[in-house]
Amino acid sequence: MLRTPLGRVRLMLWIQGIAYLAILFAHQPLQAAGMTQTVMVIGNIYRISFLLLLVALIYGKTALNWSLRRPLFIMFASFIPFGLIIMDWIWVKKWTGDSAAEQRAAS
Structure with a gap:
């Protein structure tokens, strides 16, 4: 990979999709319970993964010759729960022509 x-x-x-789900489903209940140290760790992991996603999108735009629209579309999908995971399953494979048949043929 x-x-x-x-x-x-x-x-x-x-990574960013899982970090966002951790923010949604773990961060908020822990914050309500008063576990501030754990909340800070989860928040920092999310912030770092978001910055790394931006770097990866810039890298993907240059290395894969994507138009500006694709990285922006991915970036906005990062704010939707399960958005990046769905994006990977559907759009990224479609954009690159990555399919199971092509992977088997390459093997």
């Missing part, structure tokens, strides 16, 4: 530029971008999509 990390051998190609697309694989690196897809990995960051998954």
Whole structure:
């Protein structure tokens, strides 16, 4: 997965998607329970993963010759719960022509 530029971008999509879900489903209940140290750790992980996603999108735009519209579309999908995971399953594979048949043919 990390051998190609697309694989690196897809990995960051998954990391950011999981970090966003952690913010939604773990951060808020922990904050209500008063666990401030844990809340700070989860928040920092989310912030760092978002910045790394932006770097990965810039890298993907240059390495994969994407138009500006695709990274912006991915960035805005990062604010929707499960948005990046759905984005990876549907759009990124469609944009690159990545399908199971092509992967089997390449093997």
